[in-house]
Amino acid sequence: MRGIRSRVRAYYSNAVKRYGPTPLGVDWSNAASQQLRFLQLLKLCDFENAFSLNDFGCGYGALLAYLGERHPGATIDYHGIDLSPAMIATARKLRTKKRTPATFVIGSKCGQVADYSIASGVFNVRLRQPIDAWEAYVEDILIDLHASSRIGFAVNFMLPLDDAPSEDELYRTPTRRWVTYCRKGLGCTVKPVLGYGLREFTLLVRRRT
Amino acid sequence: MGEFVGHRHIPHVRQRMNFRFAHGDALKEMVACQKHFEVFSHKHPLSRSFALVDAAPEDEKQRRGFFRYVDRMTEVGSNVKGHNGHAAIVAALKKNLESKSPLPVHFTYHLDPRGSQKVRISTSKPHVYSKVKYLTISFPTLHEK
Numbered sequence: 073m074r075g076i077r078s079r080v081r082a083y084y085s086n087a088v089k090r091y092g093p094t095p096l097g098v099d100w101s102n103a104a105s106q107q108l109r110f111l112q113l114l115k116l117c118d119f120e121n122a123f124s125l126n127d128f129g130c131g132y133g134a135l136l137a138y139l140g141e142r143h144p145g146a147t148i149d150y151h152g153i154d155l156s157p158a159m160i161a162t163a164r165k166l167r168t169k170k171r172t173p174a175t176f177v178i179g180s181k182c183g184q185v186a187d188y189s190i191a192s193g194v195f196n197v198r199l200r201q202p203i204d205a206w207e208a209y210v211e212d213i214l215i216d217l218h219a220s221s222r223i224g225f226a227v228n229f230m231l232p233l234d235d236a237p238s239e240d241e242l243y244r245t246p247t248r249r250w251v252t253y254c255r256k257g258l259g260c261t262v263k264p265v266l267g268y269g270l271r272e273f274t275l276l277v278r279r280r281t
Numbered sequence: 282m283g284e285f286v287g288h289r290h291i292p293h294v295r296q297r298m299n300f301r302f303a304h305g306d307a308l309k310e311m312v313a314c315q316k317h318f319e320v321f322s323h324k325h326p327l328s329r330s331f332a333l334v335d336a337a338p339e340d341e342k343q344r345r346g347f348f349r350y351v352d353r354m355t356e357v358g359s360n361v362k363g364h365n366g367h368a369a370i371v372a373a374l375k376k377n378l379e380s381k382s383p384l385p386v387h388f389t390y391h392l393d394p395r396g397s398q399k400v401r402i403s404t405s406k407p408h409v410y411s412k413v414k415y416l417t418i419s420f421p422t423l424h425e426k
Contacts, residue, residue, distance in 0.1 A: 095335070102301075102335035104314040111317055269313020271306050 076209045077155055077180050079199045085158040088132060093162050098131035099197060105270060106192075110138045112265050112274040113190045113226040122147035124186035126220055128213070129194035130154050133163035136174055150174040153182055182220035189217045189225040196230050198243040206243055211253065217277075218258045224278035231271050247273050285350035285423075290343045295388060301336040302386035304413050315378035321371055327351050330371075353423055359400040366400035370418055373402045377416045387415040392422045 084098065091097035100106040117123060127135050130152030139148055152174065154160050163176040182189055194213065198206040217225040230244045238244040247264050254262045254277045265274040286294055302311055311334065314320050320330050328348035331337050338344045352367075359369035377383050387407045393399070401419040406412060 096339075102333065104318060104320055104333045105310055108310070108313055108317060269309045269311075269316075 073209060073212060076199075076201055076205065079201070080197075081155040081157075083197060083199060084131070084154070084156040088156065088158050088162055093132035093134075093166055095134070097162075098134065098159075098193070100193065106134060107138055108269060109192050109228055109272075109274070110135055111142075112268055113192055113228065114139075114143075115265065115274075116190070116224055116226040116276045116278075117188050119143055119146045122149075123188060123223075124149035125151065126182040126184070126186040126189035126217075127152045128154075128182055128189055128191040128217060130163060130176065131156075131159050133166055133174070133176065135190070135192070136163075136167075149186070151182075151184060151186060152176040153179045155180055181216045185220050185222060187221070187223045189221040191217060191225070191227045193228065195227065195243055197241060200240050203243075210243075210250075211257075214250075214254065214258065218254075218260065218279075221279070224260070224276065226274060226276050228272055228274045231273060233271070250275060285346040286338060286343045287346075290338055290340065291390075294338050294343070294347060295390075297338070298331075298336040298388040299386070301334055302388070304385040304411075308383060308385050312378050312383050315375070319375075321374040321378060323368065323371055323375075327354065327367055327371055330374075350420075350423065354400060354420070357398040357400060357421055357423070359402065361400075361402055366398075366421070369400050369402055373416060373418060384414055384416045387417045389417065389419045390422060391419045397421075398423060 087099055088097040095101065095103050095106045125148055127150065131154060133152055136150050136152065139146065139150070152163055155178070157178050160176050160178045167174055167176065177183060191213065195210050214227070217227065229250060230242060232238060232244045232246060247266065251262050251264055254260050254275060260277045260279055263276040265276060301307055314334060320333055328351040331351060332348065337347050354366035354370060357366040359366045361369040361372065364372060374386065377386065384404065391401065398421040400421060403417045404414055405417045407415055407417060
């Protein structure tokens with residue numbers, strides 16, 4: 073697991089150094105599709121009430137900026153976590169210019185319990201790791217997201233291509249694999265979100281009440 | 282265009298624009314972005330919309346030049362009655378992405394030998410190898426002021 077984390081850390085540190093605090097810096101193709109993912113993930117949250125939020129794999133803090141723009145009236149205690157020190161340094165630098173309270177920490181775990189946890193795009197780039205090793209890494213993150221969320225968590229995955237095998241660099245999976253894991257392995261209720269214009273799906277995972 | 286964006290970058294810009302609006306997954310993504318964020322709208326400039334979907338050069342200097350060029354479309358006409366070039370492009374993209382059967386978009390450039398500088402909006406089958414119909418948006422070449 074350490075080897076994978078180390079590779080992931082290096083990959084995203086290089087990306088933000090090369091492209092800066094932009095969607096490309098966190099390996100998304102453009103701002104609009106990045107926001108489209110946030111829109112799906114945030115369907116988990118009840119914006120009528122104040123809540124705390126772990127943003128695992130927060131990058132340079134694009135979700136925080138999005139929340140400020142799209143939900144200016146919401147009271148959110150935001151906690152961003154990322155493996156990459158370069159990402160966190162960039163996020164903190166951007167934060168100093170804003171007034172909204174938020175924390176950004178380097179880490180491979182959420183490190184604190186919040187009402188909700190969200191992770192966008194953290195499972196997609198597997199950096200040529202064998203599938204079984206990568207899936208163990210995914211499970212490890214899902215377990216931590218579950219343990220760190222009072223109400224629930226949301227994650228996204230890339231769907232397989234129609235007419236080609238998955239790329240060695242990427243991880244693609246059918247919906248069933250992780251819906252089953254979250255239901256049976258974690259004992260949660262799961263709502264898959266599909267068909268939002270991207271070849272991927274989002275899982276809204278809630279603790280059973 | 283060559284005065285705003287370096288000559289060697291132009292094929293790359295055009296490729297990026299066409300890639301963003303290509304038939305298949307890319308078009309579905311654009312339709313979804315339009316539905317949720319109204320990316321193409323008369324409320325904001327086209328350069329901002331292109332920036333949001335990254336249909337623009339990667340290089341920062343070329344990017345600024347490209348956005349200057351796109352902004353200049355307000356100063357040229359179009360083949361759409363009552364619309365300048367900028368408004369015609371925005372209206373065409375908006376209408377297309379919000380329609381029941383959106384078409385992929387083909388961006389291209391033209392030089393009018395008569396000196397008329399107009400954006401041309403049409404539908405066509407621009408690829409000889411494909412029967413897919415495209416919304417075609419052709420930008421006029423301009424001189425930088």
